[in-house]
Amino acid sequence: MSEGQLGFEGMPRRLLQAAPSRLSTYQDCPRRYRLRYLDRPAPPKGPPWAHNSLGAAVHTALANWWKLPPTRRTVPAAGVLLDDAWLSDGFRNDEQCAAARSRARQMVERYVADLDPHDEPVGVERTVALKTDHAALFGRVDRIDDRGAEGVVVVDYKTGRHLLTVDDARTSLALAVYAAASERTLHRRCRRVELHHLPTGEVIVWDHSDDGLARHVRRADSIAAEIAELDQRFRSGVSHAEADAMYPTKVGQLCGWCDYNRSCPQGAAVARPRDPWAGLDLPVS
Ligand code: SF4
Structure with a gap:
């Protein structure tokens, strides 16, 4: 469906403007999505991590x-x-x-x-963008390398303590959207995505096939379509109970790390907020 087509109850539907993080927030927990992107006045977030x-x-x-x-x-x-x-x-x-x-x-x-200071990346914190049927997707890529005949490569720096696997690169919707958007923005083929894990120095590489990348983009578009329809309904005015039903909670371990734990009784009931320094792999003195 293209911009300007009719959406919910005959209202014109606009493309959802979204970074991949918006889509993944919705997938992780629709309530968290609502608290972060829709509720006004915005609920207070937890302290910085x-x-x-x-x-x-x-x-x-x-x-x-x-x-x-x-x-x-x-x-x-x-x-x-x-x-x-x-x-x-x-x-x-x-x-x-x-x-x-x-x-x-x-x-x-x-x-x-381990870097060659004479290399010149095609982009550093470069914004790339891609339109699908339902979304105008954009994102800022940590680094985009020019690898000559291989095309351009999306490089994502990771500083977390968790060890990464090839599956993290292969299944990442954000990385796939960045690759497709880099190709669209730079007019250069982009199939490779890399996670550079700074704590270990490991580089995790995944080369998307044409079909694999297209599948990711279709998935992003389908999530965007679902969100766009819900958001339009929400903004047209719904009761509190309807809003809760439209954006249900998804309680689990994530709740302890959720910025909106304090505004979400269901999440707070299963996991207390973690200490702001709990994500470090440093001993607590
Ligand atoms: S605390 Fe849990 S259930 Fe509540 S918004 Fe956050 S992630 Fe969702």
Whole structure:
């Protein structure tokens, strides 16, 4: 269905403007989606997470490293950029914050030591976009490499403690959308996606087939269609009970990590909010 076609109750349907994270939030828990994207006034979020602070600082440092002239893309420069980008939100205390900062600095220094400073990525934190029948999808890719005859490659930095597998790269809707959107935006073939896990230095690679990538895009479009219809109904005015039924809770382990745990009695009943520093793999002092 294209933009301007009639949707719910004859109302014109617009394309859902969405980053892949919006689609995955809905898939993880429709109630969380509603709390994050629709409810107004917006419900209060939980406190910031320390692991997000660490991840954001690492991403910023690496992006800024590529912005330096090649002769200044050194290992010590990466450490300085990490210090400049450091965020102290969410840590238990100064000692834990300092330990995390030191670990993050080691991560970026070790990572850039294996890079060729004379490479020039096609994109660093580059926004790419793709239209499907029901959605205008967009996203900011950590890095897009030019691998010559292989085409361009989506590189996603990961700083979490969980070890990654090829399945993480293969099944990631976000990575697939980034690949398809990179191809559309840059007019270069893009089938490969890579997860660069900074804590271990591992690089997880997946080469999508044409069919595999198309399947992911169709899936994204189908989720977007479902969301768009629900959202349109929600905005046209529904009762509180109807809204709850339209966006049901999906309780589980995720609830302890949910920013909206405090606004969700069902989730709070199964999992108390985790400590803001619980996502770090550092000892708590
Ligand atoms: S606490 Fe759990 S059920 Fe509630 S919104 Fe968050 S993820 Fe969904």
